Amino acid sequence: MRPDHGELLYEGKAKRVFASDQPDRVLVEFKNDATAFNAQKRAQLDDKGRLNCQISARLFEALEAAGIPTHYLGLASETWMVVQRVEIIPIEVVLRNIATGSLCRQAPIAEGTTIDPALLDLYYKDDDFGDPLLTEARVRLLGLVDAERLSAIEDLARRVNAVLTPLFASVDLTLVDFKLELGVSTTGQLLLADEISPDTCRLWDRRKSDQSDRILDKDRFRKDLGGVMEAYGEVLKRVQGVCTDPRNCL
Ligand code: 5GP
Numbered sequence: 683m684r685p686d687h688g689e690l691l692y693e694g695k696a697k698r699v700f701a702s703d704q705p706d707r708v709l710v711e712f713k714n715d716a717t718a719f720n721a722q723k724r725a726q727l728d729d730k731g732r733l734n735c736q737i738s739a740r741l742f743e744a745l746e747a748a749g750i751p752t753h754y755l756g757l758a759s760e761t762w763m764v765v766q767r768v769e770i771i772p773i774e775v776v777l778r779n780i781a782t783g784s785l786c787r788q789a790p791i792a793e794g795t796t797i798d799p800a801l802l803d804l805y806y807k808d809d810d811f812g813d814p815l816l817t818e819a820r821v822r823l824l825g826l827v828d829a830e831r832l833s834a835i836e837d838l839a840r841r842v843n844a845v846l847t848p849l850f851a852s853v854d855l856t857l858v859d860f861k862l863e864l865g866v867s868t869t870g871q872l873l874l875a876d877e878i879s880p881d882t883c884r885l886w887d888r889r890k891s892d893q894s895d896r897i898l899d900k901d902r903f904r905k906d907l908g909g910v911m912e913a914y915g916e917v918l919k920r921v922q923g924v925c926t927d928p929r930n931c932l
Contacts, residue, residue, distance in 0.1 A: 685709060685758040685932060695721055696734070696881060702764065706868045707755065710763045712738075712877070718904045720812050725903065731761040733914040734879035739763060739928035740921050741846065741878040748845045750838065752874040753865060756931020764931045768865025768875050772807040773816065773826055775839045778859040779847065782884065783901075788815075800843055802836055807863070834872050835864055842874065850885060853920035855898065858884035880914045887916070 687709045688701030698711040712731035717724050735757070742754035753765040778785055781795040785803075804816040806824070821832060839862050850857045860883035863876035876882070880899040890896040897905075898913040 683759040683762075685762050697877070706767050707764055708767045709758060710765055712761045712763070716881075716900075716903050716910070718900065720809055723904070727903070727911055729911055730881075730914065733911065733918050734877055734881055735761050735763055736928070737879045737914070737918050737921055738877040740925035741849075742874075743928055744849055744925050745842060745845055745874065745878075748841075750841055750845065750874060751871060753867070756929045758930070758932050765875070766867050766873060768867050768873055770807075770863055770865045770875060771827060771831075771835070773821070773835070773864070774805040774807050774813060775835060775862045775864070776803040776805065776859060777801070777839055777843045777862070778803065779843070780856065780858045780884075780886075782858060800840070802839060831872065838864065838872065838874060842878075846878070846883075849924060851888075852924055854888040855917070855920060856886040856888055858886055860884070880917050885917060 688703070690698060690700055691708060692699040695717045696713055696715060698713065700709045700711065702709050712735040714726050714728060714730045715724065716727045716730060739754065739757050742752045746752055746754065753768050755764040755766060758764050778797050778801040781791045781797055782793055785791060785801070786793050804821065805813045806816050806820070807813060818832065821827060827835065842862060843857070846860070847857045860878065862874060862878075865873050865875035867873055883899055884901060885898045887896040887898050894907055897907060898917050902908065902910045902913050
């Protein structure tokens with residue numbers, strides 16, 4: 683179902699954002715488009731939009747119940763979410779509990795090494811530059827956020843990790859790493875934004891020992907492992923087991 687919506691405000695790789703009839707709310711449509719490697723690899727994956735929307739809604743509600751402020755307001759349909767209008771901060775925050783992916787390509791750390799406390803990496807959200815790694819000095823130089831806001835961002839990201847790690851563990855999933863985006867609401871509040879889904883998290887199935895079979899996230903698409911939507915469906919099934927059904931909001 684396509685809810686009533688206003689003009690298209692923004693189209694990203696995985697979502698479209700539309701105006702609503704209220705100035706401080708927008709509607710987000712989750713698309714079936716899959717991209718990787720800065721959109722050099724593309725595909726249409728049937729049902730991806732619904733699965734990511736449904737997983738995200740439940741995780742946002744779990745985070746909200748734990749006192750973490752998010753942009754999420756409710757679902758408008760199976761693939762549409764109502765969220766607070768925010769200005770996205772152009773910093774991608776990555777939390778790493780286990781070393782893999784770009785960290786192991788860029789540093790002499792063995793794949794699978796546990797990182798405790800989690801490593802927090804900041805990247806500049808800009809496709810033209812390929813989302814480069816940031817330093818605090820570069821955040822300052824580019825004037826992206828001030829020191830106080832950066833500290834609030836890091837605190838929020840670590841609190842998200844502290845809620846999601848045990849939530850996923852309770853359904854035999856290891857939260858390996860994930861990417862967050864944050865925004866500032868029309869009233870100036872820092873909110874967790876974007877989505878939290880197998881597109882943005884690495885999740886390993888503790889019920890499988892094989893290193894490929896255990897992957898239940900976008901790495902199946904990145905590495906051509908097949909079974910991408912089956913994996914996302916399994917994540918939704920497990921998350922449904924421990925989260926309440928998301929509220930409707932129109
Ligand atoms: P890595 O730096 O190893 O490529 O990614 C670390 C984590 O952040 C992974 O869970 C990955 O899915 C997520 N991540 C990093 N950058 C992006 C991005 O631009 N888009 C998406 N969807 N996820 C990202």
